[in-house]
Amino acid sequence: MFKATPHVMTPTIREEPELLHILSVDACIEENGMNHKTEYYVIMQQKKGLVVRRGQPFYLNVKFNRDYDVENDILYIELKLEVEQYNYEQNYKVPKVLIPLLNSGELKTCWVASINSADKKSMRMKVNIPDGACVGKYHIQFDTLTKTTPPSNFTIDECLYIIFNPWCPDDKIHLNDEEQRQEYVMSQKGLIWTGHVGQVEATPWSFGQFNKDVLNIAFHLINVMAYVDVVDRHDPIHVSRALSALVNGNDYDEGISLRKSDDNDADEKQPQSFVGTSDIIEKFLKEKKPVKCGQCWIYAGVFATLCRALGIPCRIVTNFESAHDTDDNLRVERCFDSKGKEVYDDEFRGYSVWKFHAWNEVWMTRYDLNDERFHGWQVIDVTPQRASTRNGSYKSVYARGPIPVMAIKIGKFDVPFNAEYIFGNIDDDVCHFKKKNDDNVKMFYKVDRLRDGPNINTKAVGSLEREDITDTYKFPKDASN
Incomplete structure (x- = not known):
């Protein structure tokens, strides 16, 4: 006759991941300027803002406090258009664009960010601007969170300037010559x-x-x-x-x-x-x-x-x-x-x-x-x-x-x-x-x-x-x- 030995179940304690914080954002001024033909703007040369043309992507290099976890981390780029109150319905907040970060994918017709490449505690993002985006001056904020934690914000002092794009075939001012x-x-x-x-x-x-x-x-x-x-x-x-x-x-x-x-x-x-x-x-x-x-x-x-x-x-x-x-x-x-x-x-x-x-x-x-x-x-x-x-x-x-x-x-x-x-x-x-x-x-x-x-x-x-x-x-x- 075998004597049963009682087995005590020990609960597993799962540690919450450290909240993802953004330490710095590099706007890739020279690279984006060349790609968007905006390198001649004094705003770009003095690095006081990023000027890009709609209908094509731009790139950002982001550094974090830890590695980005594709399974648990969530990241959004929030663009707030600089407007006056009388330019939109007063019942609404300041017009803004929320751009989700996807692990992969290519969606040219909408606002979307994707991981172009990733390294230890850093990431190269590709951000697509639709060809019908509103031209204007945007303020940039990054929101990071996990599935179980509240968001953390990171605001960039410099603005994003979006202008028309005569090189883009789908832009309404496209010029083919x-x-x-x-x-x-x-x-x-x-x-x-x-x-x-x-x-x-x-x-x-x-x-x-x-x-x-x-x-x-x-x-x-x-x-x-x-x-x-x-x-x-x-x-x-x-x-x-x-x-x-x-x-x-x-x-x-x-x-x-x-x-x-x-x-x-x-x-x-x-x-x-x-x-x-x-x-x-x-x-x-x-x-x-x-x-x-x-x-x-x-x-x-x-x-x-x-x-x-x-x-x-x-x-x-x-x-x-x-x-x-x-x-x-x-x-x-x-x-x-x-x-x-x-x-x-x-x-x-x-x-x-x-x-x-x-x-x-x-x-x-x-x-x-x-x-x-x-x-x-x-x-x-x-x-x-x-x-x-x-x-x-x-x-x-x-x-x-x-x-x-x-x-x-x-x-x-x-x-x-x-x-x-x-x-x-x-x-x-x-x-x-x-x-x-x-x-x-x-x-x-x-x-x-x-x-x-x-x-x-x-x-x-x-x-x-x-x-x-x-x-x-x-x-x-x-x-x-």
Whole structure:
């Protein structure tokens, strides 16, 4: 007979793992800068932030207090978009993106982080930015926890700047030609054509889109001054239109520049004294009010700088013999007395044909118009001649565009925003009237159909030559008509 020996069960005590803490994060400035073509931004060179383009991944090197346990540890990257309270519903908290860390996988259409490689107490993360991400300035926080412990936070002082990506085929501002990308996104120097039809002059302009403060100013305009809703910040249509209204200060919105009007005003600067955007932005930041220097080529130069800083392809276009139609009737009406002096009254209010007028073109897909003909170059006129007459929340705002160049060419005026206005600049009939001496009757006597918009130019790609792009705006006219 065997005597049973009692067996005492000893409970196993499982130790909780030490909480995972992040000790440091390396933003891989040089590597990400090269991959995203953002290495020229002063923000990057001074290591004051990470500038990346949406639609492609960036990398981070992270150091921990212990090895990362793929079975028990959980890690999130939390991005908080820098916004003002009125840019989103007050019932919600600050808009943020939670990016989970996955052990592996490749999801290009959403926010996700994955382990690219791991070593003792360190990890190389690959963070994917979807091509439809909102552009903006984000604050970065890491959250680490286990399945049984509360989270630990690690905040990075430097911000993440996300901009548009013309190299990404799925981005709405994708530009397929590398020479054009270099010219319209990366080039910091350019020419603006001024003068008149008989004597075209090249005015040098320094864009300086990578300079100190430019990117921050662009996001400040979108965030604080333009009131662009958070949900619209993925959209180059809304972003470019908002910027166009803020480059000029004529909406009492404290934009960058006001139109020059009085040579005796001590605050005003001669437009010719500026040869680039940086000096204007520096003066704007210092004085905290619009710089009184605005002429069409100044507005166009500043707007091109901001667009290129945000990654939107942008160029400056000059229209010679540019009509100014004040009532959108597609006619410029001028009246002269018997001595040839022009008459100004309630009926003839000073319609004019300028020697030249400069505006901008931006490149984007117009997905909102459901017509492939309207993809590509879009006109934006930043010069505050008149407030917008329609288009919802932009009514009474000094903004024109983006308007598809093709819509202007075929005369499709129901396309937003204010296509008829740009059409009037290049294709208005100039109607001449004569006033009799003995009464107030004005008699029509001739129409000039060939005068306005005979020559539309921009700087040629990769050279200092002038490119004639008139045929992109206008069909040839029969000189005999």
